[in-house]
Amino acid sequence: MIASLTVDPKLGFIGIGSMGRPIARRLLESGYNLTAYNRDRSRAEALVGYGAVIANSIAELASNTDVILSCLANDDAVRNVYAGPEGVFANARPGTVVIEMSTVNPETSRELYKLGAARAVSVLDVPISGSTPAAEQGTLTLFGGGDEQIFHNTERIFRAVARQYFYLGPSGSGTTMKLVVNTLLGVGMQAIAEAIVLGQKAGLQRDRLFDVLSHTAVIAPAHIGKLTRAASNDYSAQFALRLMNKDFRLILETAAEMRVPMPATAAAFQINTAEAANSIEEDFSAVIRRMENLARLKSEAKA
Numbered sequence: 001m002i003a004s005l006t007v008d009p010k011l012g013f014i015g016i017g018s019m020g021r022p023i024a025r026r027l028l029e030s031g032y033n034l035t036a037y038n039r040d041r042s043r044a045e046a047l048v049g050y051g052a053v054i055a056n057s058i059a060e061l062a063s064n065t066d067v068i069l070s071c072l073a074n075d076d077a078v079r080n081v082y083a084g085p086e087g088v089f090a091n092a093r094p095g096t097v098v099i100e101m102s103t104v105n106p107e108t109s110r111e112l113y114k115l116g117a118a119r120a121v122s123v124l125d126v127p128i129s130g131s132t133p134a135a136e137q138g139t140l141t142l143f144g145g146g147d148e149q150i151f152h153n154t155e156r157i158f159r160a161v162a163r164q165y166f167y168l169g170p171s172g173s174g175t176t177m178k179l180v181v182n183t184l185l186g187v188g189m190q191a192i193a194e195a196i197v198l199g200q201k202a203g204l205q206r207d208r209l210f211d212v213l214s215h216t217a218v219i220a221p222a223h224i225g226k227l228t229r230a231a232s233n234d235y236s237a238q239f240a241l242r243l244m245n246k247d248f249r250l251i252l253e254t255a256a257e258m259r260v261p262m263p264a265t266a267a268a269f270q271i272n273t274a275e276a277a278n279s280i281e282e283d284f285s286a287v288i289r290r291m292e293n294l295a296r297l298k299s300e301a302k303a
Contacts, residue, residue, distance in 0.1 A: 008032065011157070012065035014058065014081055014088075015102075016043040018237075019128060020071035022135040023101070023161050025050050027069075030160040037061045062091040067157065071128070072102040074246060082112055094120035097150060099157065101142075103127050103182070103243075105250055106172035113146060113171035122150045125171060126158075127178035131225075131238040139163040143181075145173035179254055182247045183265055185222060189284060190268035192223060193291040200297055207231060226285040235286040241276040244284035248272055 008031070013024040016038040028034050028050040037055040038044040044054050055061035058081060062068060068088060072078050078100065082088045088098065098116060100109065100123060109125035116123035124146035134140050142158055142165035144151045151167045158165040168177050192213075199209045210231035214224050229235070248269040255262045268287075275282075275290040 009066035012061040012068040014070040015072045018132050019135050026138050026161050035061050059086050059091040062088045067097045069099045075104045075108045078102050089115050089119045092121050096121045098123040099126050101126050101128050103178050106175045109175045110172045125174040127175050129181050143174040143177040146171050179251045183251050186244050187264050187268045193288040197291045197295045230285050230288045235282040237283045241284045242280045245272050245276045
């Protein structure tokens with residue numbers, strides 16, 4: 001095991017997507033030696049200018065790095081990267097630390113932890129909370145699960161990409177916390193959409209409604225930027241509908257397993273799904289437009 005990170009570790013990063021790219025770039029800009037791998041090689045090659053080395057395979061990356069980070073689309077992608085003869089666990093050296101940053105089912109995190117332990121590889125689940133701009137600015141929030149000492153030993157890496165990070169408990173605790181947070185994120189946006197439509201239908205002027213609402217204490221910081229953009233009907237993706245949709249499914253699946261009723265979340269999921277059918281790559285705040293359309297509002301959004 002890596003007892004401490006007194007010597008700069010060699011980092012590997014798998015998954016150079018909308019969140020992985022800015023995180024990997026910040027690690028490079030912080031001086032880390034980083035090897036990148038992505039199924040679409042061109043995405044990894046975009047980091048060469050920042051000093052990244054490109055791996056030809058997951059096996060090559062895993063066998064030559066001390067700490068492996070990954071940011072992947074879903075549970076299946078995570079399993080494909082880590083399991084199998086060409087995966088991380090079959091090729092990583094004993095003592096390697098894995099920082100798995102994807103939003104997945106907590107059971108998947110626990111599964112990875114057990115598979116890693118069998119190979120003397122320490123696995124942390126450290127999902128990300130924050131949008132693409134937060135990743136670019138290094139102001140993300142991270143939730144950690146796994147071995148507490150390993151988590152603290154890797155804090156120097158976290159400081160390069162996040163404003164704050166928290167240790168929650170054993171394996172799966174980080175991904176569980178991410179589902180808790182995104183429950184509020186998704187349901188909160190649906191509540192905001194309904195409140196906006198109520199105000200417009202009752203005669204409030206749309207621009208003033210958005211402006212005043214964004215200055216009230218009831219709007220969370222994560223939603224303020226969404227309101228500003230939605231006021232001008234800008235739903236370009238910072239956190240895509242398809243990702244919120246995936247998270248809603250994970251939340252409700254996990255709740256069903258534990259027999260936790262979540263009626264408000266289920267209702268928000270349905271509206272999210274309806275809008276995703278038309279605009280899956282837009283921002284999840286597009287549910288505001290969906291509710292305006294359902295209420296038959298003749299507004300700038302409908303135009």
